[in-house]
Amino acid sequence: MRLIGSKILRYAIQITAGRRPPLASLSQFAADMNANLPSPSSLVDFSFLDSPSIRKKYAVDEAETKICFYIGGIRCEKCVRKLEGLVGTIQGLRRLRVEMGKNLAHVEVDPSTLSFSDIADVIERLGFHPIPLGAGEYASENQTREDRSRLIRLAVAATCAGNIMTFAFATYLGGDAQLFSWLSFVLYLPVVTYVAWPFYQGAWAALRQKRISIDLPMAVASLAGFGLSVGALLRGSFDVYFDSLSGFLFLILVARWLQQRMQKKYLDAGELREGLRLERVRLVQGSTWSWVPVESLVPQQEISVFSNETIPADAKLLSSSAQVSLAWLTGESKAKTYLKGAHLPAGAKVISKQIALVVETPLAQTNFGSLMREVQKFSLSENRAIAESDSWAQWLLGYVFLIAGVFVALYWQVSPEEAVRRAFALIVLACPCAMAFGTPLALALSLKRANQLGLMVRDANVFEAIKKARTVFLDKTGTLTETELSLVEAPDKVPAAIQKIVLSLENLSVHPMAFAFRSAFSNQTLVAVRDHQEVAGIGVSGFIENQFYQLRASSLECAGTSCVLLQGSEPIWTFNFTSSYRVGCLSVLTSLRARGLRLILLSGDSPAAVALAAKDLGFSDVDAHSNLTPQEKASVIQSQTHTVMVGDGINDSLALQKADVGIAASGGVEAALKSAGVYLGETGVQGLELLFKLSDQAYSLIRQNLLLSVVYNVVGGTLALLGYINPFVAAVLMPISSGFILLSTWLRSRA
Amino acid sequence: MNILILMIPLSLLLGFGFLFGFIWSVRAGQLDDTDTPAYRILDERKDQQ
Numbered sequence: 001m002r003l004i005g006s007k008i009l010r011y012a013i014q015i016t017a018g019r020r021p022p023l024a025s026l027s028q029f030a031a032d033m034n035a036n037l038p039s040p041s042s043l044v045d046f047s048f049l050d051s052p053s054i055r056k057k058y059a060v061d062e063a064e065t066k067i068c069f070y071i072g073g074i075r076c077e078k079c080v081r082k083l084e085g086l087v088g089t090i091q092g093l094r095r096l097r098v099e100m101g102k103n104l105a106h107v108e109v110d111p112s113t114l115s116f117s118d119i120a121d122v123i124e125r126l127g128f129h130p131i132p133l134g135a136g137e138y139a140s141e142n143q144t145r146e147d148r149s150r151l152i153r154l155a156v157a158a159t160c161a162g163n164i165m166t167f168a169f170a171t172y173l174g175g176d177a178q179l180f181s182w183l184s185f186v187l188y189l190p191v192v193t194y195v196a197w198p199f200y201q202g203a204w205a206a207l208r209q210k211r212i213s214i215d216l217p218m219a220v221a222s223l224a225g226f227g228l229s230v231g232a233l234l235r236g237s238f239d240v241y242f243d244s245l246s247g248f249l250f251l252i253l254v255a256r257w258l259q260q261r262m263q264k265k266y267l268d269a270g271e272l273r274e275g276l277r278l279e280r281v282r283l284v285q286g287s288t289w290s291w292v293p294v295e296s297l298v299p300q301q302e303i304s305v306f307s308n309e310t311i312p313a314d315a316k317l318l319s320s321s322a323q324v325s326l327a328w329l330t331g332e333s334k335a336k337t338y339l340k341g342a343h344l345p346a347g348a349k350v351i352s353k354q355i356a357l358v359v360e361t362p363l364a365q366t367n368f369g370s371l372m373r374e375v376q377k378f379s380l381s382e383n384r385a386i387a388e389s390d391s392w393a394q395w396l397l398g399y400v401f402l403i404a405g406v407f408v409a410l411y412w413q414v415s416p417e418e419a420v421r422r423a424f425a426l427i428v429l430a431c432p433c434a435m436a437f438g439t440p441l442a443l444a445l446s447l448k449r450a451n452q453l454g455l456m457v458r459d460a461n462v463f464e465a466i467k468k469a470r471t472v473f474l475d476k477t478g479t480l481t482e483t484e485l486s487l488v489e490a491p492d493k494v495p496a497a498i499q500k501i502v503l504s505l506e507n508l509s510v511h512p513m514a515f516a517f518r519s520a521f522s523n524q525t526l527v528a529v530r531d532h533q534e535v536a537g538i539g540v541s542g543f544i545e546n547q548f549y550q551l552r553a554s555s556l557e558c559a560g561t562s563c564v565l566l567q568g569s570e571p572i573w574t575f576n577f578t579s580s581y582r583v584g585c586l587s588v589l590t591s592l593r594a595r596g597l598r599l600i601l602l603s604g605d606s607p608a609a610v611a612l613a614a615k616d617l618g619f620s621d622v623d624a625h626s627n628l629t630p631q632e633k634a635s636v637i638q639s640q641t642h643t644v645m646v647g648d649g650i651n652d653s654l655a656l657q658k659a660d661v662g663i664a665a666s667g668g669v670e671a672a673l674k675s676a677g678v679y680l681g682e683t684g685v686q687g688l689e690l691l692f693k694l695s696d697q698a699y700s701l702i703r704q705n706l707l708l709s710v711v712y713n714v715v716g717g718t719l720a721l722l723g724y725i726n727p728f729v730a731a732v733l734m735p736i737s738s739g740f741i742l743l744s745t746w747l748r749s750r751a
Numbered sequence: 752m753n754i755l756i757l758m759i760p761l762s763l764l765l766g767f768g769f770l771f772g773f774i775w776s777v778r779a780g781q782l783d784d785t786d787t788p789a790y791r792i793l794d795e796r797k798d799q800q
Contacts, residue, residue: 076790077790077793077794080787080790080791080794081790081793081794084791084794085794098787099783099784099786099787100784100786100787100790102784144780144783147783148777148778148782148783151777151782152773152774152777152778155770155773155774155777156770159766159767159769159770162766163762163763163766166762176755179755183759
């Protein structure tokens with residue numbers, strides 16, 4: 001009620017201040033009044049954003065007036081208008097700026113009239129789901145500055161190169177060679193210093209680590225070309241390379257900029273939001289409670305956790321009983337019942353009603369806490385796609401420099417000047433573009449394609465690992481099967497009277513079976529139940545028309561799950577439940593097998609349930625493992641090489657990380673991409689097949705680029721050493737070949 | 752030939768004029784977000800910041 005109270009106050013202030021509150025939020029407000037307190041699942045409570053430590057964490061600036069939200073689903077002009085239109089209608093909202101491409105909203109408030117939680121509430125009410133972003137989770141000022149300086153460098157290169165080329169053209173047409181050569185020299189000065197600076201930096205940093213980077217030939221070309229040209233100028237000859245060199249550097253910068261931009265757009269970590277974020281917890285003090293940040297919890301404090309919330313610490317149960325799901329920890333989807341005094345692990349999700357707990361171990365020291373940390377650490381590690389292709393390019397460059405060196409040594413006797421010229425031509429010509437630009441571009445374009453098809457792929461290395469995959473591990477629950485239970489029998493085979501009884505008994509329950517009953521018998525009416533009782537882990541009971549009924553879990557350990565309806569003490573009906581297989585599951589498995597992949601089922605479920613699924617889906621007995629903990633799953637995977645793990649983004653996170661490719665089939669995109677490289681999302685299991693196809697395509701493209709590059713380098717290199725290609729021509733050929741490869745990659749991956 | 756004395760400074764002035772214009776627009780943040788402004792312009796309300 002505190003929440004609503006403060007809202008009434010706020011609206012009252014707005015109305016008395018003569019401001020018209022936004023219509024949408026007013027009607028929502030009325031709906032809220034009717035619904036009393038918002039239920040935790042339908043509306044997020046953002047009041048935690050107002051606690052001092054959380055505020056400090058999320059505020060962008062020192063004064064704590066600015067915050068940045070990630071808001072999924074900003075796709076149209078309407079959304080932008082809705083959100084930005086809030087400025088002027090909400091008192092205290094100074095600024096709200098939407099950045100559509102990145103799904104961000106930058107908000108600035110006047111903290112004396114509007115708090116972060118207020119504005120988050122308003123955004124939520126408009127139908128968006130704002131996620132506050134801490135520092136480092138969105139493009140920082142540093143990164144913006146870097147982007148800007150890259151653009152400026154590009155512009156300087158373009159201006160200088162453009163003008164130098166017009167001067168060169170004038171010379172060809174018989175202009176004053178001396179004048180234009182010196183003008184070119186002047187214009188080349190910013191190129192050789194400012195524009196080429198990142199190449200020097202990159203080359204030097206790599207050399208210090210005893211590596212040859214792709215920047216080295218650019219740096220050598222830029223400096224040596226400058227040296228040769230200045231030498232020529234001083235001797236009075238006008239044999240200068242300023243035009244081709246500046247054009248060369250400009251084109252390389254363009255290619256890089258395009259590639260980075262594309263990669264950023266499709267690989268941006270900005271979309272990877274942690275779903276496991278536990279921010280706040282209700283701390284019980286006497287008869288009241290208040291929100292406190294999870295980090296502030298200490299042992300012996302009493303906390304209260306509501307239905308559908310996650311237990312934020314290892315804790316002892318104070319309530320008489322609790323039903324919790326350990327799905328995040330074990331993958332077991334069935335709810336488990338604990339009695340008073342039991343120790344509940346952090347990460348367990350409460351299924352039954354609100355429970356009271358005493359903290360034993362704060363989150364940071366729990367298994368769950370360390371799992372979260374590990375997942376987080378992993379996801380922060382850099383995207384390795386570029387480094388990978390850089391290393392491919394290295395051997396080529398290494399050989400080029402070696403050959404150039406040997407050539408100079410051998411040809412020195414004939415003519416030192418000619419030796420240097422030809423070696424220089426070779427270095428300028430030799431193009432590792434296929435690897436350096438073609439490969440990342442091919443991968444980035446595959447990523448784009450994957451995203452269009454509804455697959456979320458985090459980094460481009462996934463395609464390479466997929467290509468190499470030998471063994472695919474699959475989780476059962478939530479991956480091959482749905483997480484919800486469903487009734488085995490057709491609902492119309494169950495007599496209406498029994499349907500009525502069952503539904504009435506289960507009406508208040510939040511057990512998965514109750515949901516299954518509700519969806520199966522959806523068109524039944526309810527009857528009154530007297531002395532209704534639900535005993536967690538056992539079942540429900542009550543009197544209907546003076547007859548005692550119980551619905552209890554079947555004691556038999558059988559493949560699915562079942563429960564039995566008793567009238568008095570006599571069983572009158574047995575219900576069997578199953579979790580159904582996901583759509584297209586079998587055909588995907590068949591096509592993966594046809595690729596010669598070995599498929600292995602890894603499950604935390606009981607042997608019987610796993611055996612049943614294995615039989616249905618064609619797994620042999622040795623390839624179906626049951627009763628595995630997350631750690632055991634991870635160690636099974638680590639015992640193999642070239643592995644792919646397909647599982648739930650949350651409870652399989654460890655296994656997903658340990659596999660060469662982790663593919664999350666469920667569990668929410670945020671959590672999934674923290675631990676997995678791929679999130680199947682809306683494509684479901686069928687996305688697996690797509691993923692394999694895409695990586696085939698990407699690699700045939702990369703092979704084509706490599707072939708082109710090898711032919712170009714061998715032919716061009718030989719001609720250069722034989723003296724048919726001078727450095728001037730080489731400097732023209734090199735960007736042309738890069739451009740050709742980029743173009744062919746782009747064209748082919750569009751098809 | 753003499754026309755070059757006019758043409759070269761003019762062409763350089765033009766080129767660098769555009770370059771500085773571009774640098775100014777980048778520094779002013781005009782190229783930070785290239786997606787949203789296209790939609791923002793459709794908003795008819797005048798009281799936007």
